Amino acid sequence: MMTGAWASRGEIRLLEHAVQRVVSEWITAEGWPSVAEIVVERPADNDHGDYATPVCLQLAKSARRAPRALAEELRDRLLADPEVSESVEAVEVAGPGFVNLTMRASALSGAVRTMLAAGDDVGRGRRERPLHVLLEYVSVNPNGPLHVGHARYAAYGNALGRIMTFSGHRVSTEFYINDYGRQMEMFGRSVAARYAQALGLDLQVPEDGYQGEYVKSIAGTIIAEIGDSRLEELGAGGLEDADAPGIHFFRVRGYELVLEEMRAELDSFGVSFDRWFSETPLHTEGRVQGTIDQLLASGDAYARDEAVWLRTMPFGDDKDRVLIRSNERPTYFAADIAYHLDKLERGFDHLINIWGADHHGYVPRMKAAVEILSHDPEMLEIIIGQMVNLLEEGELRQMSTRRGEMVTLGELVDAVGVDAARFFLVTRSHDQTLDLDLGLARRQSSENPVYYVQYAHARIVSILRNLPAEQAAWLSDEGGLAPTSGEDIFVLTHERELIKGLAGFPQLVMEAADRRAPHRVAGYAQELAGLFHVFYKNCRVIGVEPAVSRSRVALCLVSQRVLARCLDLLGVSAPESM
RNA sequence: GCGCCUGUAGCUCAGCUGGAUAGAGCGUUGGUCUACGAAACCAAAGGUCAUGGGUUCGAAUCCCGUCAGGCGCGCCA
Known part of the structure; x- marks a missing residue:
């Protein structure tokens, strides 16, 4: 694969290609079976030259000759090749049959010249087949602050987007706002309760509602905006009916405030999105229902036990999944399918979703759904990011959005700064559970x-x-x-x-x-x-x-x-x- | 029970589509500022790569078993 400015003379990697060419000509000439890949690597040990190939060790068996003898022949062939000998100072046989190559200083000069000429674009990739990729990440319920787990996925996803773009793909980024459904209703009732409480009306935050302090501060903001104008309504209607206009108001306003905060926080974290995609219109504009109708018509979905199911089992899922519950409400999954249908209709070549490890059980059904819609099992790629264990001086801190016990992205940044936080979060491989000791991070931040x-x-x-x-x-x-x-x-x-x-x-x-x-x-x-x-x-x-x-x-x-x-x-x- | 991720130095982690003596940061010990930034450099100590088998000329890397940890297994999201 050519990589932009590097596809020219003077590229150090050219040597790898030249060596591979010599070896492959050799193999053809001798009539040996070809090897899967002709490895040319950069040895860790400097005594082993600038480049090395172990290919003679692989060839020994089919050639029925000693690896070192093969290596000596390869050395002579390499030295006889004009392209290789031009850039190479020495070719040596070493160890059990490695061939080590040392570059001429003059070849290095050419490399520097090439890199300098590339200017700021040095390293930028050019793809033979660039993909237009939709990268969706973070995507959370807008009902509380972002915590350090989200920070990790944000840092990872954002870096991945930048890297894929620089490598020659076209990447669009998206944040899917889960602003619909039971969790949001619960959130709306929680905000309403705090609003009422702050104004002296004794309404309790629901049992499984959101207890965090931040809900109070949202209520405070709303009071500053509208005073007690909604109090009477709450007193009359209570909190039970989540769809009552009174509760609905708090859900929407609360969600808007959280989203604003989220956007600002991500922005100062260096993470922005090309598009924020709201779930709600998918429902209110009938697109969820439309998608389900389409799946029913094609036979991919069916009715059973007063519910509607998607036939995901033939596509690797453990069981078929419900799209519409027997209470007639669509599942989160149904909305997600409508969302992904929308993505597909926008004409991307490839979809990438970054999810937390706690959602990995959801992967087979989502991939099945996208395969049903696109007829391409490779269309959707789901990257599972492992969790962040938060420690304070060696002691584990449990996090829960609902209980309001968490360390937020903001707190992490306040503690160590954006640069240290982002570098740290992305230095570890994404499929490794990550231990983050805030105390340690604070102390070591200067190192x-x-x-x-x-x-x-x-x-x-x-x-x-x-x-x-x-x-x-x-x-x-x-x-x-x-x-x-x-x-x-x-x-x-x-x-x-x-x-x-x-x-x-x-x-x-x-x-x-x-x-x-x-x-x-x-x-x-x-x-x-x-x-x-x-x-x-x-x-x-x-x-x-x-x-x-x-x-x-x-x-x-x-x-x-x-x-x-x-x-x-x-x-x-x-x-x-x- | 089943599925996914993980187990590498005192700590946090790289290295995993097989290559030569397994690396880095932090921590520990000892050196280096009369020339471009000492937030740096040099050196030392520290490892049964969880464990048992298998494949291979060669295994931290691939395959199987075991042990340990995390996450998930809903008509929740």
Whole structure:
């Protein structure tokens, strides 16, 4: 797969392709069975060269020859290949039959030149078949604050969207507002009760209603808006009838206030959505019913026991699922199907939903439903994010929206800041349950890995700022700044390591996108920052021979851009000073 | 009971579509600021990769069993 600016001469990865070509020609010539993938990797150990392939170990059996003997033949073939020998300084047989390749410094110069020419787009992917993806995440009942679990999915989903976009896909993001149904009714009654209480009328929050303090503050806001104008109505009607206009008012106004707060909080967390999609109109405009009628007509849904069911079992679900209850009310599932039908009608190539682990039992039926609608089992991808265990100095804190016991996204941000929070939440793989100790996070915030990366960025900016006038002029002519392709200017180990690290960025972006793994970007950023720090320690940029200085300035510029990009992909700032 | 996720250093976690001596941050110990930012660098200590088997030239990685933890299994959302 070509990756934009990298599809040109001077790309380090070109060597991988060349090696793969030589090997595959060899296999064909010998008539051996082909191997699934010709692995060319970057060895962890520097003594093993810049690139290595274990392919001779795989071939030994079918070739009926000793791996080392094969490796020696491969070495000769590689050296005889003009394309490989042009970029390679040494090819060595090692260990049980590995072939290790060491790059020429001149090949590295070409790579730096290419990266510099790409400017801010360094690493940006170009897909042969870009997908228009709808990414839905967070999507909660708007009846209370966002807690740290939501914060995790927000950080993950947002980073994934940025990464997939940068990797060459087209991504639209959406927040589905579950503003309909029993939980919302319960919420409306809870707000109404607090409103009444604050005005001296003794109405109790329902048994299984929302007890949190935030409900009182919502009631307070409403009082400031409308005074006691709704009190009489509540006194007369009580809280029982959730559909009574009096209760309905509190549900809607309360939900609006929560949603506003949510939007603001996510916004300051660096998370925004292309669209906020409300569930309610799906019901009120008859689209839920319409979808069910359609499914009944096609035979995918059927009536039984006074309810309507969707035939999900043939699509991998444990049992068929109810769409309309015997009390004639549609299930949440029915609305979700109407919502996903809407998504499909908007013409996306692929749908991604990010859900919390507590919803994973819901996956088979949702996938079944989308398959029924789209006839494509791959259309909907559901990513399950594991939970966040919140600890305070080692002690587990249980969370419950209903009881109002939770640590909110806002509190997390207040404790450690947006950058540290986002970096931390996304550094761990999404399918790993995550332990977050607030006390620890507070204490370590100044030593959080995010600062390591940001520091490297700020340091580079500082170096570039300190360039003497005649060298600073280089920055306005990057073409002249870049080392000539083929120039042997990068001779020190730490320069080479940094270049190889930078050169891995395009590949990293593609992998992080395809594997839905933002945490790889975080890991890469830390690695690259480390490479830069070591480079900095060992290679002076200013005050050395002009040609050397010039090429190192080029390295700084590329490093700065890649680090800034990594941070941006994670929704973290790239400060110019700290 | 069934399904999904997980078990890697004292702690929090990477590494998982198989590759050479299993990594990082924090913590611990000891070094490095008279040149571009010490929020940094260098070094040391710390591991039966939960456990038992299997596949393979090669397994933390793939397969099966066991143990342990989390989540789910509704005409709730």
